[in-house]
Amino acid sequence: MxxxxxxxxxxxxxxxxxxxxxxxxxxxxxxxxxxxxxxxxxxxxxxxxxxxxxxxxxxxxxxxxxxxxxxxxxxxxxxxxxxxLPEEIDEQRALEAKERAEEQMRQDQSTYEYYMSKANLARAMERLKIKKKYTSGL
The missing domain is CATH 2.60.15.10 (F0F1 ATP synthase delta/epsilon subunit, N-terminal)
Structure with missing residues (x-):
């Protein structure tokens, strides 16, 4: 190849x-x-x-x-x-970021703030998923 x-x-x-x-x-x-x-x-x-x-x-x-x-x-x-890399992800920090983003999504926000919160939530959830998927056996 x-x-x-x-x-x-x-x-x-x-x-x-x-x-x-x-x-x-x-x-x-x-x-x-x-x-x-x-x-x-x-x-x-x-x-x-x-x-x-x-x-x-x-x-x-x-x-x-x-x-x-x-x-x-x-x-x-x-x-x-x-x-x-999965091993570089701080799981506790990612969980806290997810919780912050979820809380922000529940608040009244401008359109810009809403999309920033949505992006932060997506990033935190993806970090948690990759951490779990690739480091569960470590």
Whole structure:
């Protein structure tokens, strides 16, 4: 299987940089897969599970925040607000964020505040799901 150059950048770090065989990411249209020589595109990335198959056939699983991905000339650059490995997720902090977001959703809010609360809730719930799914046996 051919590979492509992949770079994933979060606000606070370069999460991944190297050759990859496959990238599976959450987009606004659902889960999407990218292989080598994918058609050039710019795609919106949603909060959700991110899976990277490295050139060495190792899988890296993470949870990603919102952002976008650019595909051009067999190079993929993904820029997102957050990206975390399951073992990096602080479960207690995620639970507290979920509870805060749920409480905010119950309050009268402006349209902007409502969508921010909704995004915070989605991010917290996805972090909890990935933490449970991939670290339950640790």
């Amino acid at each position: 051919s590979s492509f150059e992949l770079k994933i950048i979060a606000i606070n770090k370069i999460f991944y940089e190297g050759q990859s065989k496959q990238l599976i990411l959450p987009s606004t249209d659902g889960s999407m897969g990218i292989l080598a020589h994918h058609e050039d595109a710019v795609i919106a990335v949603s909060v959700g599970e991110l899976r990277i198959q490295t050139a060495e056939d190792k899988w890296i699983i993470a949870v990603t925040g919102a952002g976008h991905i650019q595909i051009s000339n067999n190079k993929v650059v993904m820029i997102v607000d957050t990206v975390e």
